[in-house]
Amino acid sequence: MQFKDYYQVLGVPRDATADQIKQAYRRLARKYHPDVSREPDAASRMSEVNEAYAVLSDPQRRAAYDAVGAGHRAGEPFTPPPDWDDGFEFSTEGFEGADLGDFSDFFAELFGRMGARAAPRGARPSGARGEDHHARIVLDLADAWQGARREITLRSPQLDADGRVRLAARTLQVQIPRGVRPGQLIRLAGQGGPGRGGAPAGDLYLEVQFRPDPRFRLDGSTLVTELPVAPWEAALGAVVPLALPDGHTLRVRVPAGAQSGQRLTVRGQGLPSSPPGDLELVVRVVLPSAHHPKARQLYEQMAAALPEFDARRQAAADAESGGNRP
Secondary structure, eight states, X not given: OBOOOHHHHHTOOTTOOHHHHHHHHHHHHHHHOTTTOOOTTHHHHHHHHHHHHHHHTSHHHHHHHHHHHTTXXXXXBOOOOTTTTBTBEEEXXXXXXXXXGGSOXXXXXXXXXXXXXXXXXXXXXXXXXXXXXXXXXXXXXXXXXXXXXXXXXXXXXXXXXXXXXXXXXXXXXXXXXXXXXXXXXXXXXXXXXXXXTTOOOOOEEEEEEEOOOSSEEEXXXXXXXXXXXXXXXXXXOEEEEEEOTTSOEEEEEEOTTOOTTOEEEETTOSSOOSSOOOEEEEEEEOOOOTTSHHHHHHHHHHHHHOTTOOHHHHHHHHHHHTTTOO
């Protein structure tokens, strides 16, 4: 995907005011609108102009675009970082009118997910009630095991007196419920947009995501991780320790004859939701290094004592019988 420089498309500076952006759009619309233009590429140019204006005329989209687009040039390969919009606070209303089919893949990649994060049906503001807002927060996996109280800072795009987009920050104390899942919405009543004429404020919906963890990943409510074991633990069976995301240690039974890649399931030790998820362990047999003199001596003794053992033939037989199937 290539980066689109919407400021270049409209021919305005990055600090252009809302009025300057509107004027540039009107000028280009008179030049490229297919009903009046004689330019051979009028239709495609008008589509680019419409897309650029849809972003830069909307304070929320413009702030998001400025945040992720800083330092990028038109036409260069571009993939937005996975957590680039963490901590941005947007009103629901700002993303409801975007028809992703009208614009490019670049537009859909940036703003499609934002539109999908609008507040749930039935929670939209009506009358003078304040707008519902939404934001995305990224937590540590351990927060889902323990529950936590976290201080988060949200940035909300606003137009200043000169018609330029500025980010206003606010800090909130948020209670993270135990067992929270990726994609779950945490509702903070009355923390959305202010109401009018004494009407109540809207609500704030926080979409939860987790930072990548070096050891664990979540598959729904199932916690998946590797279980390193020594060759003798795999061959003879053993009970080995495993530290969970919240820091407490679980004792896991490894069956005799376990092989690398084999999966072991521990019921009820995954995400502490209701009902709790499972813990899925992928066995990884870790060999002692032959650079260690004692280990090398033992390897040589095994090679001499088991000359008939053929690892390739054994692996093929295990695969055929399903004995080493994950």
